[in-house]
Amino acid sequence: MTRFLSHFLVLAALPFLFSCNQDTVEPTDASLALSEEARTAACTEYSYFNKFEGTVTYSKAWGQLVLVGFAEGLSQQDKQQLLAGFPVVDSLEGEVFTEAGVVTMVRLNPGSTCFEADKLRKALEKYPAVQFANPVFDPEVYNADGFAWVGVSSEFLVSIEGSGTLAQLEALVNQTNTKILFSFSDDIHILTADKNSSGSVLEVVSFFNRQAAVTVAEPNLIFQLAPELNQMARKAASQTITSKAAFLRKHKKIK
Structure with missing residues (x-):
């Protein structure tokens, strides 16, 4: 009965979830007047601050x-x-x-650039039916590491080992309007940020890294494995993984 009721409520809310001024979808005259080079130059260069590594720079969005x-x-x-x-x-x-839930991969038209990707993300987040829309980074930067592309999920991982308490972490969560999804231990936690948080995932991670109560915070990135030339390895070609395991290994939570 509870499951049925929840589905009924979602259906009843669909007109509201989809309601949004469609003027936000169409490009403005000013954006149309820009050359492709100018549009690309205007794209966001994504990065975040890491307490141990300093500024971690990714790239502009992949179109x-x-x-x-x-x-x-x-x-x-x-x-x-x-x-x-x-x-x-x-x-x-x-x-x-x-x-945090399902992340849907939305494919843009061939030839789309970082400008179109950034514009689409901002427009999508105006819809109540969208919790977040995050970038995928230029795959050429990551091909050498065996990845077809790297993108940002809504999740980030936080360690307070030797630095803070759970009460301090909860205070930061309230301050940033984020949420603790799961705790691997008293010290290692996985959190989530959406469009209603105090900033994007990368901005929130930077904020956490600047707090004395936090040992380190990192985004839980999504990696798409690159297609393998070896026919036997093609089963793995469509797999996606996240950086969660690497974070846990670094903090000696996985042997």
Whole structure:
């Protein structure tokens, strides 16, 4: 009965979830007047501050994919209906499952640039049915490491080992309007940030790294494994992984 009721409430809320001024979708005259070079130059260069490593720089957004977190219970048909209002969207490419929920990979039209990707992300987050829309970074930067692309999930990992208390962490969570999803121990926690948080995931991670109560915080990145030339390895070519395990290994929580 509870499951049925939750689905009913989602269906009843769909008109509200989809409601948004479609003027936000169409490019402005000013953006159309810009050359492709000027548009690309205006793209965000993504980075965050790490307490141990300093500024960690990724790259500008890749113009082919955006990672989107939709409202829980939204069907594929409903997602497609919402995205139909965006001519730059080509298709739904697949899903990645995280502690925070499903992350949908949205494919943009061939030839789209970081400008279109950034614009789409900002427009999508104006819809109540979208919890977040995060960037995927230029794959050429990561091909040498065996990844087809690297993107930002809504999750980040925080260690307070030797630095702070759970009460201090909870105070930071309240301050940033984030959420603790899971605790691996008293010291290691996985949190999530969405469009209603005090900033983007990378901005929130930077904030946490500047707090004395935090040992270190890192975004839980999503990695798409690059296609292998070896026919025997093709099964792994479509797999996605996250940086969570690497974070835990660094903090000696996984042997």
